[in-house]
Amino acid sequence: MTDLRVLVVSQDPLARAGLAALLDQQPGCNVVGRVADDEVQSPALEVYQPDVLIWDLGWSTVSGLERMGEIPEDAPPVLALVAGQTQADEARTAGARGVLLRDTDAGVMLPALSAVARGLVVLDPSLAARATTPRSSDPVPDLTxxxxxxxxxxxxxxxxxxxxxxxxxxxxxxxxxxxxxxxxxxxxxxxxxxxxxxxxxxxxx
CATH class of the missing domain: 1.10.10.10 (Winged helix-like DNA-binding domain superfamily/Winged helix DNA-binding domain)
Structure with a gap:
């Protein structure tokens, strides 16, 4: 089975290095590159050929969210790492396919990245619970x-x-x-x- 090709994105070089090191330890994951927010454009995507992007938005949302909204429509899907619910909502609005909290264990990140690469929507469990609780018009079906x-x-x-x-x-x-x-x-x-x-x-x- 081919390893999942992951491009790490963060404006913070230390965050990029740390995240790449964590993912590199996961079997089946190939970190093909590390780039800053403003480097996620067609040339970089063509060079690295990632299956999915993992984007650490850090504690400051403005720059990263703006850049996320500017990436090409045919770019690989994005799994965003966020600080909380507000940032999660903003990341989804900017086009992120998946959203996890920044303190998520690396062992959880890989299946989430794989799911996002397959076209699925992924939400951190705590974020999903908060997102669905107030929506009485969207009841949770009773599955066996x-x-x-x-x-x-x-x-x-x-x-x-x-x-x-x-x-x-x-x-x-x-x-x-x-x-x-x-x-x-x-x-x-x-x-x-x-x-x-x-x-x-x-x-x-």
């Missing part, structure tokens, strides 16, 4: 324990056959669970189901 298990495996991008093996059930039963999940989440596809579930805090990476 088996449906929640199947949903977490869907989030890994696994096919039905592998999910069936992991859960110890037949592919037919997996299809039943998947269809039930899609119905309860009002989703038209597996990817949409995972995206909605993540926003609702049902999937905690």
């Amino acid at each position: 324990p088996r449906e929640r298990q199947a949903l977490s495996l869907l989030a890994e991008g696994l096919p039905n056959k592998t999910i069936a093996s992991r859960m110890g059930i037949s592919e037919h039963t997996v299809k039943f669970h998947v269809n039930s999940i899609l119905g309860k989440l009002g989703a038209q596809s597996r990817t949409e189901a995972v995206t909605r579930a993540t926003r609702l805090g049902l999937i905690l990476l």
Whole structure:
């Protein structure tokens, strides 16, 4: 399996170095480069060819958020590291596909980066809980324990056959669970189901 190519972005050179060192220790992660906020443009992206960007916004939001909003539309997706809820909301508005708190363990960052690279939306569990609590118009569906298990495996991008093996059930039963999940989440596809579930805090990476 090819290692995930990650480009580290931060205006603080010490933060860049520290984050790169943490990720380099994770199996399956290849830190291809480290750049400042104002260097995330097409030339750098062409040189490093990353699958995903991890962007540490630091404690000052203005410069990083402005730069994030200016990156090309065809750029790889961004996982932002933020200080709190307000910065998380601003990062998502600026185009970040995923958001984690800055003190997140490196072991959590890699699966989150992988999910973002696959097109999924990732929210830190505490941020997801705060984001969904006041939204009474967007109720959390009542999934069974088996449906929640199947949903977490869907989030890994696994096919039905592998999910069936992991859960110890037949592919037919997996299809039943998947269809039930899609119905309860009002989703038209597996990817949409995972995206909605993540926003609702049902999937905690």
